[in-house]
Amino acid sequence: MIEVVDVSKVYGPTPEEQVVALQGVSLSIKQGEFVSLIGASGCGKTTLLKILDGLIRPSQGRVEIDGNLVTGPGPDRAVVFQDFALMPWANVIENVAFGLSVRGVPKRERMDISAEHIAQVGLVGFETKNPGQLSGGMQQRVGLARALAVKPQILLMDEPFGSLDAQTRHLMQEDLLGMLEEENLTVVFVTHDMDEAVYLSDRVAIMSPRPGRVVEVLDVDLPESGSAEGRRSPEFLELTNYIWEKLRDAVRQQEEMSA
Amino acid sequence: MPRKSVLSRPLPTADRAAGVGDGNRHRLRWSLGTRTFLLRAIVPVAVLASWQLYSVVLSPSLFTPPPIEVFTALLRLPFEPGFLEAAGGTLLALAYGFGLAVLLGIPAGLIAGRVRLLGAIAGGYVALLLTIPMASLVPVIIVLFGIGLEARVAVVFAFALPLLVGDVMAGASSVPRGLLEMGRSFGCGRWQLGRRVIFPAALPEIFAGLRLSAARAVIGMVVAELIVISSGLGGMVTVFLARYQMDKAYAITFVFLIISGLLVGFVQYLESRFLKWRSSEEGAVHAAM
Amino acid sequence: MRHHLREIFTRYSMIVGLIPLVILFELVGRSGYTIAIPRLAEVVDGLETAAQRTDLVALIGTSLQSLFIGYILGVVVGTIVGAAIGLNRTAEEIFGVYVNMLIGAPIAAFVPLIIALFGLGQASIIITVFAFTGIVVTVNSMTGVRSVDSSLLEMAKSLGASRRATLSRIVLPSALPFWLAGLKMGMNRAFAGLVLGEILVAIVGIGGLIIFAGSSFRMGELWALIGIVVLMSLMFASVIGGLQRRFTSWSISTERS
Numbered sequence: 001m002i003e004v005v006d007v008s009k010v011y012g013p014t015p016e017e018q019v020v021a022l023q024g025v026s027l028s029i030k031q032g033e034f035v036s037l038i039g040a041s042g043c044g045k046t047t048l049l050k051i052l053d054g055l056i057r058p059s060q061g062r063v064e065i066d067g068n069l070v071t072g073p074g075p076d077r078a079v080v081f082q083d084f085a086l087m088p089w090a091n092v093i094e095n096v097a098f099g100l101s102v103r104g105v106p107k108r109e110r111m112d113i114s115a116e117h118i119a120q121v122g123l124v125g126f127e128t129k130n131p132g133q134l135s136g137g138m139q140q141r142v143g144l145a146r147a148l149a150v151k152p153q154i155l156l157m158d159e160p161f162g163s164l165d166a167q168t169r170h171l172m173q174e175d176l177l178g179m180l181e182e183e184n185l186t187v188v189f190v191t192h193d194m195d196e197a198v199y200l201s202d203r204v205a206i207m208s209p210r211p212g213r214v215v216e217v218l219d220v221d222l223p224e225s226g227s228a229e230g231r232r233s234p235e236f237l238e239l240t241n242y243i244w245e246k247l248r249d250a251v252r253q254q255e256e257m258s259a
Numbered sequence: 260m261p262r263k264s265v266l267s268r269p270l271p272t273a274d275r276a277a278g279v280g281d282g283n284r285h286r287l288r289w290s291l292g293t294r295t296f297l298l299r300a301i302v303p304v305a306v307l308a309s310w311q312l313y314s315v316v317l318s319p320s321l322f323t324p325p326p327i328e329v330f331t332a333l334l335r336l337p338f339e340p341g342f343l344e345a346a347g348g349t350l351l352a353l354a355y356g357f358g359l360a361v362l363l364g365i366p367a368g369l370i371a372g373r374v375r376l377l378g379a380i381a382g383g384y385v386a387l388l389l390t391i392p393m394a395s396l397v398p399v400i401i402v403l404f405g406i407g408l409e410a411r412v413a414v415v416f417a418f419a420l421p422l423l424v425g426d427v428m429a430g431a432s433s434v435p436r437g438l439l440e441m442g443r444s445f446g447c448g449r450w451q452l453g454r455r456v457i458f459p460a461a462l463p464e465i466f467a468g469l470r471l472s473a474a475r476a477v478i479g480m481v482v483a484e485l486i487v488i489s490s491g492l493g494g495m496v497t498v499f500l501a502r503y504q505m506d507k508a509y510a511i512t513f514v515f516l517i518i519s520g521l522l523v524g525f526v527q528y529l530e531s532r533f534l535k536w537r538s539s540e541e542g543a544v545h546a547a548m
Numbered sequence: 549m550r551h552h553l554r555e556i557f558t559r560y561s562m563i564v565g566l567i568p569l570v571i572l573f574e575l576v577g578r579s580g581y582t583i584a585i586p587r588l589a590e591v592v593d594g595l596e597t598a599a600q601r602t603d604l605v606a607l608i609g610t611s612l613q614s615l616f617i618g619y620i621l622g623v624v625v626g627t628i629v630g631a632a633i634g635l636n637r638t639a640e641e642i643f644g645v646y647v648n649m650l651i652g653a654p655i656a657a658f659v660p661l662i663i664a665l666f667g668l669g670q671a672s673i674i675i676t677v678f679a680f681t682g683i684v685v686t687v688n689s690m691t692g693v694r695s696v697d698s699s700l701l702e703m704a705k706s707l708g709a710s711r712r713a714t715l716s717r718i719v720l721p722s723a724l725p726f727w728l729a730g731l732k733m734g735m736n737r738a739f740a741g742l743v744l745g746e747i748l749v750a751i752v753g754i755g756g757l758i759i760f761a762g763s764s765f766r767m768g769e770l771w772a773l774i775g776i777v778v779l780m781s782l783m784f785a786s787v788i789g790g791l792q793r794r795f796t797s798w799s800i801s802t803e804r805s
Contacts, residue, residue, distance in 0.1 A: 050440075053444050055440055055443060055444060073443055073444045073445070073446055074446075075446065077444075078444070078445070079440075079441070079444045081437055081440070081441060083437050085435075085437040085438055085440070085441035087438065087456070087459065087460075088536055089459045089460075089462070089534075089536045090459075090536075098445060098455075099445040099446070101455075102442075102445050102446050102447055102451060102455070103446060130536045132536065146445075150445065295641050295642075298638075298641065298642045299641075299642050299645060299646075301642075302642060302643065302646060322664055322665050323665070383565040384565060387565050387566070387782075389736070390736055390781055390782060390785045391739075391777070391778045391781050391782065392736075392739040392740040392742070392743040392744070392777060392781055393740070394740060394743040394744040394747060395743045395747075395755075395758060395774050395777045395778070396774065397747070398747075398758055398759060398761070398762030398763075398770055398774075399584055399762070399770065399771075399774070401762060402583065402584040402762060402765065402767065402770075403582060403584040470652075471652070474651075474652035474653075474654075477654050478654045478656055480654075481654045481656045481657045482656050482744060485656065485659065485660060485744075485748055486744075486747055486748070486759075496660050497660075500660060500664055505664065508660065508661065508664070509661060512657045512658060512660075512661055515654050515657035516653060516654065516657060519652065519653055519654050523652055
């Protein structure tokens with residue numbers, strides 16, 4: 001469904017000051033798949049996600065969705081942001097309805113649809129609250145509801161649980177899987193947490209920095225039920241350890257570089 | 260009573276931990292409220308009392324009328340011949356000047372805040388206009404516009420505009436990038452982004468600018484009244500001073516202060532109505548603590 | 549090399565920014581669109597005439613004298629009062645509200661009263677400058693002292709620092725950027741007060757000359773005098789800006805991070 005073809009992204013005005021965020025990345029994502037992009041900071045995973053959404057244009061290469069070239073954001077994709085990106089001046093239901101309102105959906109309809117999705121993410125009763133009155137986890141649920149409300153085919157999630165504490169994060173991961181069972185979404189999920197990647201995904205694309213590229217793509221062949229015990233199974237640990245081995249050197253290098 | 264100072268502030272964490280559910284502390288907090296109010300109220304009373312003392316007992320002089328006389332003069336002002344007309348003219352200049360500054364300044368600031376080149380240039384000139392003494396340009400404005408309403412409107416405008424543009428620019432250029440990306444990802448075009456994301460996000464800063472600019476506008480109005488030989492309140496001050504009717508002259512000064520307070524207060528009221536979400540945010544933060 | 553140039557540019561950007569305005573001025577002047585804007589040659593002539601007719605240097609000197617006396621008085625009194633209010637919690641509770649109200653208030657409204665009380669002379673000007681400066685410096689000193697990072701105070705207290713040491717080593721340096729900003733704003737307000745005062749008094753200093761030139765439509769002279777005032781205010785602002793940069797580079801860098 002999604003074809004990433006030899007995508008490169010370079011920043012910088014002159015050759016000396018250039019940063020190669022992505023180099024020659026190619027990836028195929030099937031419909032309905034849950035694919036994680038994991039890597040140390042600077043590996044270009046967020047850049048790749050933004051290119052998928054059309055927010056950034058690649059310097060080279062292209063992205064095709066069902067054969068159509070991606071040139072900008074579109075109704076088939078929706079993003080969930082790491083810092084929630086909620087409008088503090090609007091309440092929950094207005095935030096959820098945002099994407100619909102931009103598209104000109106009439107008020108009645110968009111309120112109804114929003115209410116549905118607010119229920120879906122478990123925030124009934126909070127419709128008139130402002131983001132400032134919500135906890136981090138609740139705010140991200142609003143972000144999720146907003147993305148789901150526009151009925152996308154592809155959900156792009158940029159470290160959505162990164163700003164949450166560990167417990168909330170686990171809860172959100174479980175709830176996310178639950179919600180996705182009902183939909184038939186293709187999900188591209190950026191994370192730096194190996195547990196999260198293995199827990200949620202069908203496939204994990206391991207990326208490494210300087211230049212940003214996909215090093216390997218793993219198949220995650222674990223039972224989908226995703227229970228608490230599942231996280232401790234030997235197969236699960238084998239996978240997460242494997243990923244960690246691949247990442248470790250890059251993470252260490254990153255530490256040394258920023259020192 | 261031990262003297263309280265910045266240095267003897269209790270350590271915040273211990274304070275918070277001990278505070279919840281402590282009935283005594285609650286009572287203390289309530290009485291702190293009225294106590295503060297009373298102490299604050301003493302200040303104007305003390306000022307007025309010492310003024311009264313000075314002008315009646317210590318140094319009675321034609322030029323320092325006691326507050327009681329000023330107050331009665333103030334109350335009688337509306338009946339002073341020509342006052343209502345003069346006040347009307349002055350307020351009209353303020354309304355036109357400030358209104359014009361708002362109508363031009365907010366869009367200009369929004370655009371300058373988003374278009375980097377314009378912003379750089381505009382920023383420089385805003386800083387320039389805010390540094391130089393605006394009063395020095397008033398004689399030029401008089402030559403350009405004469406000594407009627409237009410001149411005073413121009414002065415108010417000149418005083419109010421730079422600050423407003425500067426603040427609106429700052430607000431528009433500091434919209435969080437994440438919100439802008441979010442807007443674009445959901446399909447906002449340029450205009451939609453401006454209307455749905457940039458403008459509301461910049462609104463707190465815009466209101467701050469409006470408040471300060473309103474104060475500047477009134478200052479401009481006063482300066483205009485004093486320098487431009489006018490038929491407004493400034494003219495009345497001159498007349499009263501010439502006739503040695505000091506109580507009335509002082510009263511007009513207070514009218515200026517009242518106008519300032521009313522206009523700024525009005526902007527603050529608008530601010531609280533349109534930015535309700537801010538207070539709910541702060542309320543939640545306190546509750547969470 | 550490029551960075552160095554850019555730094556110089558930003559520092560003197562206000563003065564540099566005048567250049568296009570001056571060019572624009574000359575173009576309008578040449579077109580004769582309005583008598584309010586003459587050609588630059590006339591401005592230069594005006595400067596000469598003013599210098600010949602009056603003792604221009606002495607007048608500028610008087611103005612600057614009023615400015616400095618009023619400014620320094622304002623800074624001294626403002627700093628003391630502001631710091632005193634800021635350091636004492638009760639005082640801040642009581643007076644803080646009023647001090648904040650005073651900033652926005654049109655102090656200009658009091659100038660005619662000041663003139664009535666102190667006469668048509670330099671004394672009124674100095675008092676006006678003092679009033680304009682003092683309020684701003686008071687507020688900034690108050691805010692500066694109040695906004696000392698409480699975690700720093702905690703740290704000092706836990707280390708057992710004496711009151712005096714805390715004041716001099718933590719409060720003072722923390723408040724310094726605010727105070728310097730107050731100095732800058734104070735200078736700005738001082739000029740505003742100077743010009744307004746002198747215009748209203750009309751026989752003193754450069755403001756008096758301005759009103760004289762304006763009322764007799766001697767535009768060349770008028771703009772020359774305005775030019776002098778503008779340049780002086782920009783120069784003094786730059787000087788204080790330089791002081792600010794030198795003494796608070798640490799706070800700027802913490803802001804950025």
